[in-house]
Amino acid sequence: METVRVGIVGAGWMGHAHARAWQSNAPRGEVVAIADVSPERARHLAAQIADRAVPVFADLGTMLADADLDAVDICLPHHLHTDAILTAARASKAVLCEKPLCTTLDDAALIHKTLQETGTPFMAAHNQLFQPSLVEARRLLAAGILGKPFVIRSIEAGQNRGFAAKARPVEIGGGESPWVWRADPRRMGGGEVIDTGWHATYRLLALAGERPVEVAAMMDRFAVTQLAAEDTGVILVRFASGVIGEIITSWAFGMVGGWHFEVAAEHGSLAGGKTRLVHQLHSWPEPIEFAKLADDLPHTFASEVTHFLDVVQHGEPSQASFEHAARVLQVTLAAYTAAAEHCVVALPEDPTSPGVPAAGTTPAEVS
Ligand SMILES: NC(=O)c1ccc[n+]([C@@H]2O[C@H](COP(=O)([O-])OP(=O)(O)OC[C@H]3O[C@@H](n4cnc5c(N)ncnc54)[C@H](O)[C@@H]3O)[C@@H](O)[C@H]2O)c1
Structure with missing residues (x-):
C-alpha cells in the first residue's frame, strides 16, 4: 500500500x-x-x-x-x-x-x-513516546550505561485554572467545547488522571520497560473547581524487578524546571524535558546535557x-500496542481504586484484568 x-x-x-x-x-x-x-x-x-x-x-x-x-x-x-x-x-x-x-x-x-x-x-x-529526550533516555537505559534503575519519576503537570474560560467553542467551527465533556466524569472516564495523567503513565511504563505489579495513589481537586473529579494525582507504581515509579500529574500547578521525567539508577541519574536531556554518572563532576531548540524539534504528532x-x-x-495501552488503563483504574479505598492495589498479569486491593493493607485513618 x-x-x-x-x-x-x-x-x-x-x-x-x-x-x-x-x-x-x-x-x-x-x-x-x-x-x-x-x-x-x-x-x-x-x-x-x-x-x-x-x-x-x-x-x-x-x-x-x-x-x-x-x-x-x-x-x-x-x-x-x-x-x-x-x-x-x-x-x-x-x-x-x-x-x-x-x-x-x-x-x-x-x-x-x-x-x-x-x-x-x-x-x-x-x-x-516520540519526544526526542524520551527516545534518547530509553536508548541510554537499554544500553545499560546507568545500570539498574531504582526510582523513575514521570511528570505531566500544567496550570489549567482557565478551564472555565475555555468552556466555550474553540476557534475551529461550532460544536461543543472540549472542556465541556472533560468536566463530565461519565464522558471523561474520571478526571485529570485519565486525561493528561495518561501521558505521564505511558511514559513511566515505557521508561521502566517491565510489568507494573502494585499501585498506590492519592488524588485531590486543589484548584479546578469546575471539575467534578480530581485535578491532581500522585501515583506510586512498583514494577516486577522492584523499581519504584512515581507519577505526578496536575491541572492545578506546573513544576519548576520543565522536567517530564527523572531516573535515578545504579551508576547515575538522568532527567528529560521537552527540549533537553541531562545525565550524570554518580561522582562525575559535571552532567552531560543534550539540548535542542524547540523550533528545531520533530513534532511528536508527525x-x-x-x-x-x-x-x-x-x-x-x-x-x-493494544497491550501497552491496556496496561496504562489498568494502572490508571487501579490508581483510582487505591485513592478511593486508601489501599495498595495488586495488578494481575493480564492487562485487561482489574487490580485487586492487596490483602493485609490497612486503610488509612482519615479524620
Ligand atoms: N495527545 C494529546 O496531547 C491530546 C491532547 C488533547 C486531546 N487528546 C485526546 O484527543 C481526543 C479528542 O479530544 P479533543 O480535545 O480533540 O476534543 P474535542 O471536543 O475538541 O473534539 C472531539 C470532536 O468529536 C466530535 N464528536 C463528538 N461526538 C461525536 C460522534 N458521535 N461522532 C462524530 N464526532 C463526534 C465533536 O463534535 C468534536 O469536534 C480525546 O481522546 C483526548 O484525550 C489528546
Whole structure:
C-alpha cells in the first residue's frame, strides 16, 4: 500500500492536530474523509486540507460506508472510543486511536477480542513516546550505561485554572467545547488522571520497560473547581524487578524546571524535558546535557503518524500496542481504586484484568 487513506473521526482540537501530522507524512498518508457530529467543524477541518476536496460525514458509520479508507484515526471524547474502535476494526480498517484506549477494562477486553478476531493493526496515539529526550533516555537505559534503575519519576503537570474560560467553542467551527465533556466524569472516564495523567503513565511504563505489579495513589481537586473529579494525582507504581515509579500529574500547578521525567539508577541519574536531556554518572563532576531548540524539534504528532504508517505499511510492531495501552488503563483504574479505598492495589498479569486491593493493607485513618 503506497498511500494509506485515512478518515479522521472527531474534527476538534486533536482532529486538527492529527490532520496536520498526516499532511506532513504525505504522500505515505493522506486524509481522504472527515466525520464529526458538528458539520461546521468537519467542514472547517476539511478546508485546512488545501490541496484537494475532502468529503465530510456526520458519523463514523456513514464515513465507512461511503469513503474508500485503509485506516481510521479516532479523535473523539473518551466514552466514544470503544464503539469507534470496534466499528472500524469490524470494517477491516487499521486503527489509530487517541488516548485513553477506553474507560473500562471490560471494554478493553472486548477491544482485544475484536482486534484479534479481525487481525486489525492498532496503535494508541501515545505521541510523547516520540519526544526526542524520551527516545534518547530509553536508548541510554537499554544500553545499560546507568545500570539498574531504582526510582523513575514521570511528570505531566500544567496550570489549567482557565478551564472555565475555555468552556466555550474553540476557534475551529461550532460544536461543543472540549472542556465541556472533560468536566463530565461519565464522558471523561474520571478526571485529570485519565486525561493528561495518561501521558505521564505511558511514559513511566515505557521508561521502566517491565510489568507494573502494585499501585498506590492519592488524588485531590486543589484548584479546578469546575471539575467534578480530581485535578491532581500522585501515583506510586512498583514494577516486577522492584523499581519504584512515581507519577505526578496536575491541572492545578506546573513544576519548576520543565522536567517530564527523572531516573535515578545504579551508576547515575538522568532527567528529560521537552527540549533537553541531562545525565550524570554518580561522582562525575559535571552532567552531560543534550539540548535542542524547540523550533528545531520533530513534532511528536508527525512522528506518531510516521510510526503508524510503519506499522500499517511494513508490519512493524506498534510501540503503542493494544497491550501497552491496556496496561496504562489498568494502572490508571487501579490508581483510582487505591485513592478511593486508601489501599495498595495488586495488578494481575493480564492487562485487561482489574487490580485487586492487596490483602493485609490497612486503610488509612482519615479524620
Ligand atoms: N495527545 C494529546 O496531547 C491530546 C491532547 C488533547 C486531546 N487528546 C485526546 O484527543 C481526543 C479528542 O479530544 P479533543 O480535545 O480533540 O476534543 P474535542 O471536543 O475538541 O473534539 C472531539 C470532536 O468529536 C466530535 N464528536 C463528538 N461526538 C461525536 C460522534 N458521535 N461522532 C462524530 N464526532 C463526534 C465533536 O463534535 C468534536 O469536534 C480525546 O481522546 C483526548 O484525550 C489528546
